[in-house]
Amino acid sequence: MRKAIIFGLVVAALFLIACTTQINSRPLSEGEKLFRSKCASCHRLPDPVSRDAKQWEDVLAKHEKRARLTPEAKRLILTHLQGAEN
Amino acid sequence: MRNILIVSVLFISLFFSNSHADRRHFVWTYQYMTLPAGATELEFYQTTKISGKDSWEYRIEVEQGLTDRWDFSVYQIFSQNEDEPFRWDAVKFRTRYRFGETGKYILDPLLYLEYDRKLDFSDPNKLEAKLILGKQIDAVNLALNPVYEYHFAPGKSHELGFDMGVSYEFSPKFIAGVETTSRMEFEDEETEIGSYVGPTVSFATGNWWYTIGAAFGVTKHSDNVRVRFLMGIGL
Numbered sequence: 001m002r003k004a005i006i007f008g009l010v011v012a013a014l015f016l017i018a019c020t021t022q023i024n025s026r027p028l029s030e031g032e033k034l035f036r037s038k039c040a041s042c043h044r045l046p047d048p049v050s051r052d053a054k055q056w057e058d059v060l061a062k063h064e065k066r067a068r069l070t071p072e073a074k075r076l077i078l079t080h081l082q083g084a085e086n
Numbered sequence: 087m088r089n090i091l092i093v094s095v096l097f098i099s100l101f102f103s104n105s106h107a108d109r110r111h112f113v114w115t116y117q118y119m120t121l122p123a124g125a126t127e128l129e130f131y132q133t134t135k136i137s138g139k140d141s142w143e144y145r146i147e148v149e150q151g152l153t154d155r156w157d158f159s160v161y162q163i164f165s166q167n168e169d170e171p172f173r174w175d176a177v178k179f180r181t182r183y184r185f186g187e188t189g190k191y192i193l194d195p196l197l198y199l200e201y202d203r204k205l206d207f208s209d210p211n212k213l214e215a216k217l218i219l220g221k222q223i224d225a226v227n228l229a230l231n232p233v234y235e236y237h238f239a240p241g242k243s244h245e246l247g248f249d250m251g252v253s254y255e256f257s258p259k260f261i262a263g264v265e266t267t268s269r270m271e272f273e274d275e276e277t278e279i280g281s282y283v284g285p286t287v288s289f290a291t292g293n294w295w296y297t298i299g300a301a302f303g304v305t306k307h308s309d310n311v312r313v314r315f316l317m318g319i320g321l
Contacts, residue, residue: 003270003277007246011217011232018193018219019185028187036187037154038122042109042290043258044222045188066293066320068125 031080038067038077053082108149108157112286113299113314114267115251117229118194118220120182121151126321137309141167143175155184163202176209178202182218193219198231210237216249225255233269243273251286261288267301278307293320 028036039045051059056078064074108121121127131145142165149159161178180200188194198216213236221228228251235245247270253263268281282301289296297316303309 004244004246004272007232007234011234014193014219014230014232015195015217018191018195021192022190023192028190033187034154036189040188040222041119041122044225044227044255068122 029076029080031076031078031083034069034073035077035080038069038073039063041067048081051081056081108151109288109290109295109318110297110316111227111253111261111263111288112229112249112251112265113297113316114282114301115229115231115249115265116182116196116198116216116218117227117251117253118184118188118196118218118222120155120184120196121149121157123151123154125151128319128321130317131314133312133314135309136311136313137303139168141165145178157182174205176202176204188220188222193221193230195219208240210241210243211239212237227251227253227255227261227263229253235269243271245269245271253286253288259290262286263288265299265301279305280308281305282308282312294318 035048036045048056060069060074060078060081063069069077108119108125108127111117127147127149129145129147129149131143131147133143133145135141135143144164145161147159147161149157151157159178159180161176161180162174163176163178164172165175166172178200180198182199183197185191185195185197196218198214198218200212200214202212202214204211214233216231216233219230229249231249233245233247233249235247237243237245247268249265249267251263251265253261255261263286264283265286266281266283268279271278271280281304283304284299284301286297286299288298295316295318299314301312301314303311
């Protein structure tokens with residue numbers, strides 16, 4: 001029983017640390033939220049400055065079906081990625 | 087029946103080929119991830135446990151993204167022990183909820199809950215809760231899952247443990263890693279510990295992904311080896 005209590009306390013502490021310590025408190029745009037949510041399901045997040053605006057359009061065109069991107073989601077993600085380039 | 091099961095899975099998969107995959111880096115450990123809203127995935131698990139008496143377990147999972155942070159799954163679980171017939175073992179329901187976007191917190195937290203209903207009423211049912219903590223540092227993915235399991239009706243027993251993994255993404259198609267899993271079972275004033283460690287590799291192509299891992303027992307109460315193969319198909 002004592003082991004279970006210690007285990008529970010350690011898990012609760014980990015949860016509190018994880019949920020209360022934000023690395024970056026800046027608000028995320030809708031495009032960045034979608035980018036982090038949709039893209040990270042299959043692979044690590046690419047660096048937005050690693051491609052130019054045209055290249056990102058091509059990348060999203062290739063991924064929109066697999067990532068189930070609506071036209072609006074695609075537009076928002078593209079705006080986020082192209083915005084990072086400037 | 088086992089062959090019918092495998093053929094059915096392959097047959098279904100031929101008709102669905104355009105969507106997203108909720109790819110696993112590990113076979114025992116969960117990384118920080120849920121299926122995106124509206125996406126559906128079919129997953130097939132095959133687990134072999136090699137010990138004094140070998141056993142096999144097969145799972146078919148249908149997973150649905152309810153929102154971009156919350157998903158739900160139903161499993162049908164089949165098993166076969168050495169010298170025993172193949173049987174439909176259990177039905178399992180699982181849900182996962184992510185508390186933020188990747189990289190928002192120092193450790194990304196996700197809550198995992200499952201209910202496992204055995205079809206043989208003399209076997210205990212199970213409630214399981216996991217805290218899934220993840221961290222992505224460039225190509226390196228770290229995952230830690232503290233686990234609590236409560237077995238009940240009939241009887242009552244508890245298990246505590248953790249699953250933990252580290253993986254490296256060589257390319258979006260190929261990921262390799264190492265993971266360890268450990269369970270401490272409390273029953274009738276006795277405690278048994280089973281711990282394993284081993285490698286995993288994951289390969290993805292199109293809407294399919296495959297992950298295989300071997301876990302070698304390192305404690306007295308462990309099986310010698312456990313091997314698990316996962317296959318996911320975006321529907």
